[in-house]
Amino acid sequence: MSSVLYDVPGPKARLYSFFGSVAGTLVILGVLAIAVFTLAQQGIFDANRWEIFYGTEAPDVWNLILQGLGATLAAAAVSAVIAFPLGVALCLLRISLVPWIRVPTQVVLEFLRGMPVVLMMFFVLLVFATSQFVAVVAGLVLYNSAIFAEILRAGIQSLPKGQREAGLAIGLQSFQSRMIIELPQAIRRMLPSLVAQLVVLLKDTSLGFIVGYEELLRKIQIMADFLGPNFLFPAFFMGAAIYILINIAVSRLAIAIERRGSKKAAGGVEHATAAGAVPTAK
Amino acid sequence: MDAIFASLPQYWDGFLRTLFLAAVSGIIALVIGTLLAAMRVSPVAALRGFSMFFVEVARNTPLTIIFFFAAIVLPRLGIKFDQFEVAAIIALSGYTSAFVAEAVRSGVNSVPVGQAEAARSIGLTFTQVLGLIILPQALRTVVPPMINIIIALVKNSSVAGAFFVLELFGYGKQLANEYGDKVLWVLVGVAFFYLLITVPLGILAHFVERKVAIAR
Numbered sequence: 371m372s373s374v375l376y377d378v379p380g381p382k383a384r385l386y387s388f389f390g391s392v393a394g395t396l397v398i399l400g401v402l403a404i405a406v407f408t409l410a411q412q413g414i415f416d417a418n419r420w421e422i423f424y425g426t427e428a429p430d431v432w433n434l435i436l437q438g439l440g441a442t443l444a445a446a447a448v449s450a451v452i453a454f455p456l457g458v459a460l461c462l463l464r465i466s467l468v469p470w471i472r473v474p475t476q477v478v479l480e481f482l483r484g485m486p487v488v489l490m491m492f493f494v495l496l497v498f499a500t501s502q503f504v505a506v507v508a509g510l511v512l513y514n515s516a517i518f519a520e521i522l523r524a525g526i527q528s529l530p531k532g533q534r535e536a537g538l539a540i541g542l543q544s545f546q547s548r549m550i551i552e553l554p555q556a557i558r559r560m561l562p563s564l565v566a567q568l569v570v571l572l573k574d575t576s577l578g579f580i581v582g583y584e585e586l587l588r589k590i591q592i593m594a595d596f597l598g599p600n601f602l603f604p605a606f607f608m609g610a611a612i613y614i615l616i617n618i619a620v621s622r623l624a625i626a627i628e629r630r631g632s633k634k635a636a637g638g639v640e641h642a643t644a645a646g647a648v649p650t651a652k
Numbered sequence: 653m654d655a656i657f658a659s660l661p662q663y664w665d666g667f668l669r670t671l672f673l674a675a676v677s678g679i680i681a682l683v684i685g686t687l688l689a690a691m692r693v694s695p696v697a698a699l700r701g702f703s704m705f706f707v708e709v710a711r712n713t714p715l716t717i718i719f720f721f722a723a724i725v726l727p728r729l730g731i732k733f734d735q736f737e738v739a740a741i742i743a744l745s746g747y748t749s750a751f752v753a754e755a756v757r758s759g760v761n762s763v764p765v766g767q768a769e770a771a772r773s774i775g776l777t778f779t780q781v782l783g784l785i786i787l788p789q790a791l792r793t794v795v796p797p798m799i800n801i802i803i804a805l806v807k808n809s810s811v812a813g814a815f816f817v818l819e820l821f822g823y824g825k826q827l828a829n830e831y832g833d834k835v836l837w838v839l840v841g842v843a844f845f846y847l848l849i850t851v852p853l854g855i856l857a858h859f860v861e862r863k864v865a866i867a868r
Contacts (some may be wrong), residue, residue, distance in 0.1 A: 374768045375786065376778040383695070391698035398702075408730065484803070485843055486810035489821060493843075494834040496828055569712070576714035580814040584715045587716060606725055610717050617712035633806035 438589030449510035457518025482516035502583035527558030565624035666823035677744035685752025710750035740812035759790035
């Protein structure tokens with residue numbers, strides 16, 4: 371599509387864009403050089419500051435980082451495993467034919483979607499006096515099950531009407547038709563959105579930092595406090611790098627699934643995105 | 653219940669600060685995000701690459717890390733702010749602009765090809781095609797997802813409460829300490845003020861979505 375927006379650049383335009391790019395790159399490199407120079411003057415790049423990752427303390431440091439990473443992944447995995455079935459259940463309630471089931475569920479879903487995740491974690495932590503792990507998982511489950519429910523609802527509603535009608539016509543009950551006919555197709559159709567939401571869930575485990583759960587970021591801070599302010603930057607840099615690498619890996623997985631799915635789309639299962647279910651910044 | 657009414661001034665102050673953070677970061681993010689999207693579809697490869705890199709990194713970094721960087725690491729590296737609000741706005745607008753850019757880009761892709769072809773065939777340049785023909789149509793279709801991004805931004809601003817900014821969540825933490833025995837009501841109060849922003853926005857998104865759907 372994007373190439374439709376402009377003519378193929380001629381020699382003059384290519385020349386301009388080449389020199390512009392070179393100039394822009396130089397400017398960015400210049401700013402980076404100034405930043406690096408400032409950092410270097412503060413000794414950020416001195417070998418002894420990065421020694422924590424390969425020197426004598428390295429085993430302890432990596433141990434701490436791995437513990438934090440384990441805690442992050444554990445919270446994400448447990449939350450995802452609980453949130454998905456709960457999301458399916460909420461979705462079924464949300465599209466129930468009985469108004470006094472459907473409407474209260476809608477209100478609950480709106481409520482859950484409108485609340486900051488960190489507030490829900492904090493609420494569970496203080497009101498139910500649970501451990502930090504439970505609070506983090508509860509916050510993530512409450513929020514993400516609501517999102518999963520909305521994604522699946524959009525998926526079911528995007529199916530051709532005939533699917534449900536055919537199910538009912540061969541004598542399935544409403545619930546059977548939902549479970550056997552509609553839900554499997556909806557999950558398949560919405561797989562890219564569901565995986566994208568998993569990335570969001572993984573990212574949101576870092577909110578555990580705020581409620582005191584000892585995940586990667588908190589461990590990094592503990593480490594920096596213990597080793598002294600000189601090591602804050604290296605520790606932080608490593609933590610951010612680990613987070614970004616994992617998230618990009620999962621995002622790539624989502625893109626790969628999307629591609630694979632769209633190849634199969636000819637078989638009648640077509641991917642659809644519902645505007646309301648697009649995973650947004652949260 | 654009494655705890656809520658006794659601390660209404662704090663709630664109100666926090667509410668206004670949350671609104672302020674969301675409004676300022678939202679406006680900055682909309683501008684930067686649209687620019688990033690324009691760069692992403694531009695003929696210059698370097699601009700495309702820069703935009704892709706920025707969006708990919710910003711989207712895949714947890715907001716807490718960005719806040720940590722803006723509020724704790726930056727000051728120690730010599731970039732000091734008088735108020736932590738500045739750090740919060742930097743973090744929130746940087747993070748949100750990546751999502752805005754993605755939304756605008758999908759909006760640009762949803763404009764029929766004939767529009768761009770017609771614009772080019774009457775001799776408009778790239779900036780004219782984008783600014784006069786494509787973006788006005790694209791921005792219209794992305795209004796509902798954009799509102800969802802703003803809702804997420806309002807909720808994300810709660811992270812600022814953990815980084816020394818006294819917005820709704822920050823006050824919530826403070827009040828929860830003060831009224832140790834009435835934590836439930838204190839936090840219900842905070843939740844109420846958040847819903848006061850997010851639920852109307854959600855209803856607006858539904859409404860606009862239906863309008864756009866009819867217009868097509």
